[in-house]
Amino acid sequence: MYLLGLGLILLVLKYIEWGPVALWSWWLVLAPFALAVIWWAWADASGYTKKKAMERDDKRRDERRARTKEALDATYQKRRR
Structure with missing residues (x-):
């Protein structure tokens, strides 16, 4: 570019x-x-282009999993109280 x-x-x-x-x-x-x-x-x-696209997808997936885990943990903490 x-x-x-x-x-x-x-x-x-x-x-x-x-x-x-x-x-x-x-x-x-x-x-x-x-x-x-x-x-x-x-x-x-x-394959450089494909590799970079896969890295972007992996990062996005990991961030989504972390957000979901945090949301589930917050819900679990509320129920325990």
């Missing part, structure tokens, strides 16, 4: 011909987009 943001910034700077970016080659300005495509292809092929 950072590469995409950098690419957009460089593209705008090149388009409005601002500062040193105006003198750069278009290949250099468009390189972050190519790198983003390469990154996404690698992340999908290596």
